[in-house]
Amino acid sequence: MFKKGFAIFVAMFVLFTGFHVVKPVHAATSVTKYVTANALNVRTGPGTTYKVVTTIKKNLAVTVSQTKGSWDRVTVGGKTGWASNQYLTTKKPAAPTPPKNLAEGLKTVGSNKQLILVTSNGYNTSNAEIRTFERNIQGKWVPVLTTTGHIGKYGFASAANMHEGGKKSPIGKYSIGTAFGRYGNPGTKMPYRKITIDDVWVDDPTSKLYNTWQSRSKTRGQWKSAENMNISAYTYGFVINYNTQRTPYKGSAIFFHIGSGYTLGCTSTSQKNVVNILKWLNPKKNPVIIQTPIQELNKY
Incomplete structure (x- = not known):
């Protein structure tokens, strides 16, 4: 009797209160x-x-x-x-089978004779494929090196979505800046700068020196934070010319350097690969680097 009465009560409650699941x-x-x-x-x-x-x-x-x-x-x-x-x-698709030569068909590299191509399978991965190409005398792109590497911990981001400390690598096409290292020039033709214990890269967005290489002792007091350049990851590498306008908070210290895992926004690969690329780069051939998810390569 109680159960029947309770059921009637519940039914009346639902009817008059409009209660629903x-x-x-x-x-x-x-x-x-x-x-x-x-x-x-x-x-x-x-x-x-x-x-x-x-x-x-x-x-x-x-x-x-x-x-x-x-x-x-x-x-x-x-x-x-x-x-x-x-x-x-949730099923991960097989990585797209790229054509043998990814550089052929690119529309934004007409004036370039050397190309570094960094691609990933989507935005949200730190794993990357690194390929280098050089034009032959017929103007065709010839593959030079194909290897693996890493980008930012949280993958790629468009320039519009880049911000200081975001741990993402910028997509886009960029010129190659100064080559650097903690030791003597390994044989690159690019402008080369040897790192000292006094060298820092200013990452303080409020500083007038934001996103520049500076002497710690000579610029002390002109910034609140700066990255030490004298570290093992920078044993050899080069600057990727990102945010050269030095727009505050849009990201700084974007390099191609030595590493075996995700970065904080740079691109990395083994020391052997970095040195080989440095030796290969030639400023007379107007080298550039393109970084993009493989799915968006056709934008370039």
Whole structure:
């Protein structure tokens, strides 16, 4: 009798209060998923009526932080929004099989005769492929070196989404700056500067010396923070000419240097590779470096 009365009470409560069961929103721990559609819209909210934030391509990796029904809250390339999880999978796609020569077909390197190409499988990985190319007398790109390396801890970011301390490497095409090392010139034709214990790279965005190589003793008091240049990672390397306008907070000290794991925004590979690339670089051949997810190589 009690059970029957309780059931009637519950039914009356639902009828008169409008109480209903709400479909739960799952706050997931960070999960990596991959796009299965050729093009997938990322929107400001979980539905097709919301404004499109960006469109992402097939096989691109995204970070999922929340699920609401058939929609996932995703972050990719520094942007966050909602995408239909019908077109997302946790199964990692096979790495795209690149053509034998990735440099052929690039449209932004017409005046360059040496090219360093750094690619990754999506934005959210620190693993990278490093390839170098040189034009022959017929003007064709000839592969020189193919190896592996690393970029920022949190992968790539567009220049618009770069910020000081973000631990991401900038995508884009950049000229090659000063070569450097803690020892004598290893044989590069690039302008070379030997690092001393007094050398620092200013990373204080409020300083007039932001994103420049300076003498610690001569500039003391002109900055609040600076990176020590006399470290093992900089045994050999070169400057990637990123943020040469020295825009505050947009990132500093972006180098190509020695390393065996993720960086704080630079690009790294083995000492042998770095030295071989330094010996190969020739300022007369207008060398450049392009850094990009492999899926967006066609932008260059």
